[in-house]
Amino acid sequence: MLKKAMLAACALALALPVCAAGEEGTAEALLPQGVSITVNVMEAGGSHLELPGAVLEAAQTAEDAGTDAAGERMTALNALIRERLGVDEAMQVSQRAGAHIMQTARVYDDGKLASIALLWEGTQAGGLDGCSVKALSLDLATGGEIGFDALFDDPQAAVSRMEAIIETEIVDGLSDYMEYADLLPMPRDCFSFDEGGLTVYYPEDRYRYFGGKSGAVHFAWFEIAQWIGEGSPVYALSRAQEADGHALIEQLSAGRFPGVMSVAAVGDRLGDVLGKLTLLSDPDYTDSAKVYLFEEPQLRGFAVEIPKYAETAEADTPVSAIRCARIAMYGLETGASLRADVLALLGEPSAFMTYDGGDAADAMLEPGESLFYEAGEVVLEAHFDAQGVLSCLILRDAMPEGLY
Numbered sequence: 001m002l003k004k005a006m007l008a009a010c011a012l013a014l015a016l017p018v019c020a021a022g023e024e025g026t027a028e029a030l031l032p033q034g035v036s037i038t039v040n041v042m043e044a045g046g047s048h049l050e051l052p053g054a055v056l057e058a059a060q061t062a063e064d065a066g067t068d069a070a071g072e073r074m075t076a077l078n079a080l081i082r083e084r085l086g087v088d089e090a091m092q093v094s095q096r097a098g099a100h101i102m103q104t105a106r107v108y109d110d111g112k113l114a115s116i117a118l119l120w121e122g123t124q125a126g127g128l129d130g131c132s133v134k135a136l137s138l139d140l141a142t143g144g145e146i147g148f149d150a151l152f153d154d155p156q157a158a159v160s161r162m163e164a165i166i167e168t169e170i171v172d173g174l175s176d177y178m179e180y181a182d183l184l185p186m187p188r189d190c191f192s193f194d195e196g197g198l199t200v201y202y203p204e205d206r207y208r209y210f211g212g213k214s215g216a217v218h219f220a221w222f223e224i225a226q227w228i229g230e231g232s233p234v235y236a237l238s239r240a241q242e243a244d245g246h247a248l249i250e251q252l253s254a255g256r257f258p259g260v261m262s263v264a265a266v267g268d269r270l271g272d273v274l275g276k277l278t279l280l281s282d283p284d285y286t287d288s289a290k291v292y293l294f295e296e297p298q299l300r301g302f303a304v305e306i307p308k309y310a311e312t313a314e315a316d317t318p319v320s321a322i323r324c325a326r327i328a329m330y331g332l333e334t335g336a337s338l339r340a341d342v343l344a345l346l347g348e349p350s351a352f353m354t355y356d357g358g359d360a361a362d363a364m365l366e367p368g369e370s371l372f373y374e375a376g377e378v379v380l381e382a383h384f385d386a387q388g389v390l391s392c393l394i395l396r397d398a399m400p401e402g403l404y
Contacts, residue, residue, distance in 0.1 A: 031077065032056060032070045035140045037114045039105045047094040047101035047123075051087055052116050054078050077143045084136045084145075085118045089125055099123040108194035113146070113233055114138045117192040117201065121213065131214045133201040135192045139233060148188040151198070151232050155188075158227035162186055162200070162219055169300065170217060175281070180208040183217070193234055196260050197221045199297055209295050211278055218297035222328035222336075243331025245345040252395060253376030257324050260298045264322055266378050266397050270306050271315030287362040289321065290314075301326030301334075323394040332382075337390040342371060342382050350374050351403035355383075366391050372399060 034057035042049045054077045082088055094101050101122040108115040115137040124130045137146040149155040163186050174181045183202070190201040197220040207215030221228075221238040228238045251258055255266035264273045270292075278295040285291065289305040305321040306314070327334055331345050349371035360367040368391065370383040381394040 030142045030144075031073050031140065035074075035077070036111070037081075037107050037109045037116060037138075039107060042091070044091070044094040045099065047099060047103070049090055049094060049101060049103045050105040050118070051091075052081055052085060052105050052107060052118065054081060073143060077138075080143070080145070081116070081136060081138075085116065085134045086120070086125075087118075090120060093123055093125055096123070096127075106192065106194075108192065109140075110195075112140055114140055115146075115192040115194060117199070119213070131204050131208070131212060133190060133214050133216070135190045135201060137192060146233055148191055151193075151234055152224075152227045153229040153232070154227050158224055159186060159188065161224060161227070162217075165219065165223060166217055178208075178210070180205060180215075182206045183215075186217070193237065195237055196298060198224065198234075209278075209280075211295065213295075216297040218300060220326060220328065222333055223326075240328055240333070241330050243345055245330070245347070248330035248332065248345070249373070249375045249380075251329070252380055253378065255322075255376075255378045255395060257302075257322065257327060257393075257395070258329055261302055261322075261324055261327065263299075264304050264319060266319055266322060266395050268319045269315065270304070270317050270319055273304055273319060274315070284364065286364050291323075291364060318397070321394055321396045323392055325392040327393060332390060332393070334390050334392065339369070339371075339384050339388045339390075342390065346371075346373055346382075349382075350379075351399060353400070353403050372403065 035054055036057060037052055038055050040051045040053065042051060054074060056074065090101060090103055093099055099122075101120065103121070104119045106117045106119070115135070117133055117135040120132045120134070122129060124132060138144070139146055152158040163184055166183050166186060171181075171183055174183075183206070186200060187202060187206075188200065192199050192201075197218055199216050199218045201216045202214055204214040209215055221234075222240060225238045225240070228235055232238070256262045256264065263276060274292070277299070280293040280295045283290040283292050285308065286305070287308075289308050291303050291305050293303050301324060303323050304319045305323070306317040307320050310317040325334055328336075331337075332342065351372040353370045353372070355363060355365055355367055355369070357367050365383055366385040368383060368385045368388075370381050373380045373382070375395075377397075379396040379399050381392075381396060381400075382390060383392045383394065385391045
């Protein structure tokens with residue numbers, strides 16, 4: 001009887017449509033209202049499993065889950081989640097003698113859309129140690145899967161843009177000693193999204209970090225928003241914030257950037273930051289600071305600094321600066337905003353500095369100019385390239401010496 005029920009659930013799951021928002025036939029709600037994604041944790045022997053599943057909010061259960069049709073649709077949705085994310089497979093592998101699995105889930109759920117990525121480290125289905133990622137994005141009204149192409153008006157143009165970013169910003173910086181670094185062409189069959197952007201996951205035999213995890217590339221919404229139209233399920237997520245200089249300064253006065261970049265603040269102990277993040281490589285150096293880059297794909301273009309000649313132990317040294325070369329916030333956008341845009345938003349700076357080729361290399365910046373603004377107890381440096389385009393934002397604990 002159990003076997004028949006599971007087969008029926010799988011049949012229903014396969015019958016759920018792949019959602020391409022804006023197309024006819026996807027507007028009808030197939031699921032009860034109040035569906036959300038939860039993650040249950042199971043410890044089995046030496047394994048830690050995080051198991052995503054769909055549930056109804058308690059307030060909706062009595063009203064919406066009482067019909068057989070509603071129950072069948074919820075069962076079908078959970079069968080789809082289990083099948084696509086390999087939930088049952090991981091549970092079976094965890095029962096093997098000597099198996100050790102660390103499975104962690106990343107879930108975005110705004111009540112309308114859900115996007116799940118499940119990282120599986122340790123003993124794989126084939127019995128060998130390794131790392132893999134499975135992902136699934138859903139329309140929580142219909143229960144339909146959201147495919148990669150449904151995100152874009154012109155999927156091929158969007159992919160071309162993303163591959164150009166990969167080639168210029170990632171491939172060129174990879175170590176020649178990396179055994180698995182085959183990033184192009186970019187896969188599009190395993191992805192997730194959240195309020196910050198779109199993440200594309202690679203199989204480990206194509207891209208693997210030095211630490212052993214499967215590689216991924218994250219694209220902030222502003223990098224690909226040009227190809228996301230009003231019919232896209234992620235249209236609202238991809239829209240830029242309105243320009244607001246007061247909100248910008250208020251945000252930065254806390255010594256941290258917003259969103260995922262808020263993981264570190266000026267003044268934090270470096271050891272606390274390194275305890276939360278994974279180093280991409282050994283620290284780099286400017287003429288006055290040690291610069292730390294991180295493996296997490298959402299932190300591409302993000303770095304923290306400590307003084308080069310600090311008198312304290314490395315772990316105990318406070319972060320003296322945070323730089324971000326890939327961000328859009330309150331009307332500022334790296335790679336797009338001009339000097340005039342920054343002046344219109346923030347007014348005249350407290351100071352400025354020009355960087356020629358040598359000075360720029362010493363500071364790990366492009367030749368150009370920086371404007372400095374006081375933001376509470378910290379200083380915002382807005383750096384522009386030689387064409388006057390915003391290249392990088394840096395939060396500092398104090399004004400650098402030698403300003404004009």
